[in-house]
Amino acid sequence: MSTLDSKIPEGPIKDKWTNHKNNIRLVNPANKRLIDVIVVGTGLAGGSAAASLAELGYNVKAFCFQDSPRRAHSIAAQGGINAAKNYQNDGDSIYRLFYDTVKGGDYRSREANVYRLAEVSGNIIDQCVAQGVPFAREYGGLLDNRSFGGVQVSRTFYAKGQTGQQLLLGAYSAMSRQIGKGRIKMYDRHEMLELVIVDGKARGIIARNLITGEIERHSAHAVVLASGGYGNVFFLSTNAMGSNATAAWRAHKKGAYFANPCFTQIHPTCIPRSGEHQSKLTLMSESLRNDGRIWVPKKKEDVLAIREGKKKPTDIPEEDRDYYLERRYPAFGNLVPRDVASRAAKERCDAGYGVNATGEAVFLDFSSAIMRYGREKANMLGEHNASEERIKELGKEVIEAKYGNLFQMYQKITDDNPYETPMMIYPAVHYTMGGLWVDYNLMTTIPGLYAAGECNFSDHGANRLGASALMQGLADGYFVLPYTIGDYLADDIRTGPIPTDTPEFDEAEKSVKERLNKFINNNGKHSVDYYHRQLGNIMWNYVGMARNAEGLKKAISDIRALRDEYHKNVRVPGSADEFNPELEKATRVADFLELGELMAVDALNRNESCGGHFREEYQTEDGEALRDDKNYAYVAAWEWTGDPSEEKLHKEELKFEYIELKTRSYK
Amino acid sequence: MNLTLKIWRQKNKNDKGRLETYQVSNISPDSSFLEMLDVLNEQLINEGKEPVAFDHDCREGICGMCSLYINGEAHGPDRGVTTCQLHMRKFKDGDTIYIEPWRSAAFPVIKDLVVDRSAFDRIMAAGGFVSVNTSGNTQDANNIPIPKDDADKAFDAATCIGCGACVATCKNGSAMLFVSAKVSQFALLPQGKVEATRRVHNMVKQMDEEGFGNCSNTGACEVECPKGISLENIARMNREYLKASIISEDEE
Ligand SMILES: Cc1cc2nc3c(=O)[nH]c(=O)nc-3n(C[C@H](O)[C@H](O)[C@H](O)COP(=O)(O)OP(=O)(O)OC[C@H]3O[C@@H](n4cnc5c(N)ncnc54)[C@H](O)[C@@H]3O)c2cc1C
Ligand code: SF4
Ligand code: FES
Numbered sequence: 043m044s045t046l047d048s049k050i051p052e053g054p055i056k057d058k059w060t061n062h063k064n065n066i067r068l069v070n071p072a073n074k075r076l077i078d079v080i081v082v083g084t085g086l087a088g089g090s091a092a093a094s095l096a097e098l099g100y101n102v103k104a105f106c107f108q109d110s111p112r113r114a115h116s117i118a119a120q121g122g123i124n125a126a127k128n129y130q131n132d133g134d135s136i137y138r139l140f141y142d143t144v145k146g147g148d149y150r151s152r153e154a155n156v157y158r159l160a161e162v163s164g165n166i167i168d169q170c171v172a173q174g175v176p177f178a179r180e181y182g183g184l185l186d187n188r189s190f191g192g193v194q195v196s197r198t199f200y201a202k203g204q205t206g207q208q209l210l211l212g213a214y215s216a217m218s219r220q221i222g223k224g225r226i227k228m229y230d231r232h233e234m235l236e237l238v239i240v241d242g243k244a245r246g247i248i249a250r251n252l253i254t255g256e257i258e259r260h261s262a263h264a265v266v267l268a269s270g271g272y273g274n275v276f277f278l279s280t281n282a283m284g285s286n287a288t289a290a291w292r293a294h295k296k297g298a299y300f301a302n303p304c305f306t307q308i309h310p311t312c313i314p315r316s317g318e319h320q321s322k323l324t325l326m327s328e329s330l331r332n333d334g335r336i337w338v339p340k341k342k343e344d345v346l347a348i349r350e351g352k353k354k355p356t357d358i359p360e361e362d363r364d365y366y367l368e369r370r371y372p373a374f375g376n377l378v379p380r381d382v383a384s385r386a387a388k389e390r391c392d393a394g395y396g397v398n399a400t401g402e403a404v405f406l407d408f409s410s411a412i413m414r415y416g417r418e419k420a421n422m423l424g425e426h427n428a429s430e431e432r433i434k435e436l437g438k439e440v441i442e443a444k445y446g447n448l449f450q451m452y453q454k455i456t457d458d459n460p461y462e463t464p465m466m467i468y469p470a471v472h473y474t475m476g477g478l479w480v481d482y483n484l485m486t487t488i489p490g491l492y493a494a495g496e497c498n499f500s501d502h503g504a505n506r507l508g509a510s511a512l513m514q515g516l517a518d519g520y521f522v523l524p525y526t527i528g529d530y531l532a533d534d535i536r537t538g539p540i541p542t543d544t545p546e547f548d549e550a551e552k553s554v555k556e557r558l559n560k561f562i563n564n565n566g567k568h569s570v571d572y573y574h575r576q577l578g579n580i581m582w583n584y585v586g587m588a589r590n591a592e593g594l595k596k597a598i599s600d601i602r603a604l605r606d607e608y609h610k611n612v613r614v615p616g617s618a619d620e621f622n623p624e625l626e627k628a629t630r631v632a633d634f635l636e637l638g639e640l641m642a643v644d645a646l647n648r649n650e651s652c653g654g655h656f657r658e659e660y661q662t663e664d665g666e667a668l669r670d671d672k673n674y675a676y677v678a679a680w681e682w683t684g685d686p687s688e689e690k691l692h693k694e695e696l697k698f699e700y701i702e703l704k705t706r707s708y709k
Numbered sequence: 710m711n712l713t714l715k716i717w718r719q720k721n722k723n724d725k726g727r728l729e730t731y732q733v734s735n736i737s738p739d740s741s742f743l744e745m746l747d748v749l750n751e752q753l754i755n756e757g758k759e760p761v762a763f764d765h766d767c768r769e770g771i772c773g774m775c776s777l778y779i780n781g782e783a784h785g786p787d788r789g790v791t792t793c794q795l796h797m798r799k800f801k802d803g804d805t806i807y808i809e810p811w812r813s814a815a816f817p818v819i820k821d822l823v824v825d826r827s828a829f830d831r832i833m834a835a836g837g838f839v840s841v842n843t844s845g846n847t848q849d850a851n852n853i854p855i856p857k858d859d860a861d862k863a864f865d866a867a868t869c870i871g872c873g874a875c876v877a878t879c880k881n882g883s884a885m886l887f888v889s890a891k892v893s894q895f896a897l898l899p900q901g902k903v904e905a906t907r908r909v910h911n912m913v914k915q916m917d918e919e920g921f922g923n924c925s926n927t928g929a930c931e932v933e934c935p936k937g938i939s940l941e942n943i944a945r946m947n948r949e950y951l952k953a954s955i956i957s958e959d960e961e
Contacts, residue, residue, distance in 0.1 A: 094843045110830050113772040165845040172847040174839045174901045176864035183854025215838035222834035282766040317737045319744050322768050454794045520843050569754040615759050621820040
């Protein structure tokens with residue numbers, strides 16, 4: 043039944059990308075000047091794509107909803123970026139990164155894409171260093187690495203806890219150079235609200251100027267969406283407040299298939315929820331699991347004493363602590379992949395061992411690492427008889443140099459000092475592996491519409507490994523799209539500018555204006571957040587870390603009811619022709635209310651557990667995910683037919699020719 | 710906690726604007742300052758009034774989107790944090806809190822507490838980059854070792870989030886701390902040194918054109934900077950600038 047052509051090039055996997063690049067059509071420099079490309083999003087994927095396409099000579103129009111491209115959500119990425127450089131000489135290679143990523147994704151990603159990602163990863167680091175990205179270095183002046191979950195090599199490059207910031211500022215400076223030259227026209231504080239299709243091809247967008255409220259028409263020969271992930275469907279997530287699905291969802295409703303929507307990543311180490319007015323959750327980078335050990339007390343009475351404040355975590359002796367990851371997964375210990383670590387935390391907390399008042403927290407403890415580093419440092423300084431106190435002091439300095447900003451962030455939020463007492467953490471929604479379906483060229487099912495970065499369904503299968511999203515975003519933008527888009531645009535060198543005074547643009551603009559006016563004139567009862575919070579609760583309870591058929595069916599009917607209620611009763615103050623943040627939220631939440639349902643539909647369809655998608659009905663005796671390769675080794679790509687519950691399923695069968703399908707084990 | 714808020718309300722850039730008074734109650738000391746404003750806004754919406762517009766996105770101190778002049782201090786009373794990282798436990802029950810936008814000729818108000826900082830982007834477009842193409846045909850990343858100390862200093866300068874607190878705090882509205890952070894980052898790295906002179910020249914020229922004031926070395930910016938960007942960067946930029954003027958005189 044598949045109508046999906048993934049356009050994977052012929053030949054052995056290690057030659058596919060090179061051969062493909064050699065064979066695709068090019069557009070000569072003089073002709074590039076005649077071609078316009080719209081890039082929606084200026085995060086790592088969009089920023090790098092816009093800069094690269096402009097350098098090649100295309101006329102680029104870039105859009106973001108923040109007040110500057112530098113503020114895209116990528117800026118918040120903390121821990122690092124992977125690359126198969128093997129600088130540590132610990133056995134890393136392109137193949138191993140490829141293998142780790144396919145296995146980490148629980149065998150639900152496309153081999154050819156993942157191989158290409160691993161292949162270009164090294165170049166990303168070269169590129170970023172050339173741009174002046176100040177990665178962490180060793181005393182010899184060479185680049186330093188750390189480890190991330192799910193792998194046994196050190197291949198993660200980093201800049202303290204601000205890797206995303208430094209990489210994004212690199213892409214932003216590359217963009218700035220092109221903005222200065224006039225090759226990129228930057229539209230900040232603009233939001234894309236509709237895709238315009240002319241003769242079956244993506245030819246433009248309708249955007250709202252968020253300052254004046256004006257509705258604008260923008261045309262181009264191709265449109266790239268790099269608008270990020272949709273984790274905010276859950277209301278509380280580690281995503282920035284403005285992160286949203288609107289660009290992708292609008293494209294979906296115009297014909298772009300949406301792939302694996304239910305594949306959500308719940309990150310194991312986030313600061314637990316505190317109060318009812320909480321607006322977002324804060325990540326504590328996975329890099330902390332390099333040095334932090336995760337535990338809960340073995341005895342229930344200790345759990346209670348800690349909850350009641352009668353005991354401190356430091357009062358619990360070593361033998362009464364359950365380092366449950368080290369216990370269950372001796373081979374990977376605290377560095378198991380995220381899905382595994384999150385479920386293990388939930389298992390302990392559900393069993394009654396959660397260590398805070400809500401019972402939803404475990405400890406992440408740095409005391410061993412502080413002592414280990416302290417001793418090393420003392421030896422380096424020749425202080426062989428250093429006191430316990432001195433060792434601790436030196437150890438803290440090392441930890442501060444590695445994770446200073448994360449510790450500060452933690453302290454500011456919780457008012458606890460993590461150098462002295464273990465952090466409390468709990469899983470939270472973090473990343474979405476699902477997204478717009480794309481072929482090998484990153485083109486969606488709409489000709490001329492591309493998707494890059496977190497907004498496509500990408501290379502991470504059912505679970506993304508840490509430090510691989512930054513890699514993928516930059517790979518897509520710097521090294522893949524600049525080639526593949528040319529192949530498509532080669533047909534457009536004689537097309538000339540796309541006019542915007544056509545019925546297609548009229549129609550798209552009209553629908554946007556109607557949608558906005560409906561909200562403004564609704565005169566409802568409750569704020570947008572009031573409904574968004576409820577959606578978040580439904581999603582977290584039934585489409586979160588553990589799912590089952592009954593819960594998913596309930597989620598579907600609850601979301602439908604909430605959506606009706608929302609459109610009847612939401613209240614949006616102010617008008618459409620002014621700066622109006624509530625109106626921005628209203629359109630985003632309307633789209634979340636449809637996407638959330640599709641996520642549940644997809645989760646209900648997938649009768650297996652894989653990666654971040656855990657169906658309680660499908661688990662092994664010791665509670666591990668039970669995959670069903672016979673029936674579900676496919677990408678589920680959904681086609682909009684007018685209602686989220688009526689979407690049509692298309693299957694892209696996944697073929698594994700280079701990596702054997704195995705049960706994923708980290709024991 | 711119960712609080713009285715005096716908040717700057719301004720419909721758009723042409724409106725004159727004024728302080729208005731609001732009450733909020735039952736605020737948890739563990740909530741963040743922006744969550745407190747969320748509560749106020751929810752309250753205003755329920756009363757059929759217009760919520761207060763303010764900029765924010767990441768809410769964890771890294772995107773640089775949030776701003777606010779709180780009780781006369783950029784990013785409020787706590788040190789080393791942005792407004793979104795400020796927590797209500799820094800205030801007392803019954804407090805009156807004044808909340809105003811950044812004030813600077815180069816940052817016009819858009820609405821309420823939201824200002825236009827695009828001048829920073831234009832300074833960046835004038836020279837805040839290394840002129841290298843993104844083709845990936847660069848040399849191996851480890852070909853040029855960089856002394857750890859230089860790399861660390863470059864990193865420290867590069868952690869500027871472009872929030873504009875330095876400008877808002879400065880009595881002259883100078884953007885020197887922001888510009889010098891970028892100039893320093895690149896000047897400290899071999900990759901950026903090559904065009905250091907041209908860069909500083911172009912960025913400073915753009916800074917002047919945007920209407921930022923002069924630096925009179927009072928150092929208020931360093932105190933209020935949420936990222937601890939150091940005044941050393943300004944000294945380094947001045948040295949770079951001096952070199953740049955000598956070279957351009959030579960060229961003339
Ligand atoms: C707290 C945190 C830490 C992380 N740490 C790491 C890490 O250490 N390593 C790692 O590999 N990954 C990490 N990730 C994941 C990674 O940061 C993201 O997946 C990645 O940055 C996404 O980049 P992007 O370019 O696809 O989208 P984003 O950076 O989210 O950018 C989206 C862009 O689209 C624009 N946009 C969206 N919708 C519209 C619209 N309708 N109109 C106009 N513009 C629009 C936005 O303005 C923005 O410019 C982390 C994620 C979080 C939340
Ligand atoms: S120097 Fe500091 S205060 Fe100024 S913009 Fe940068 S981070 Fe903000
Ligand atoms: S909202 Fe991002 S720094 Fe405050």
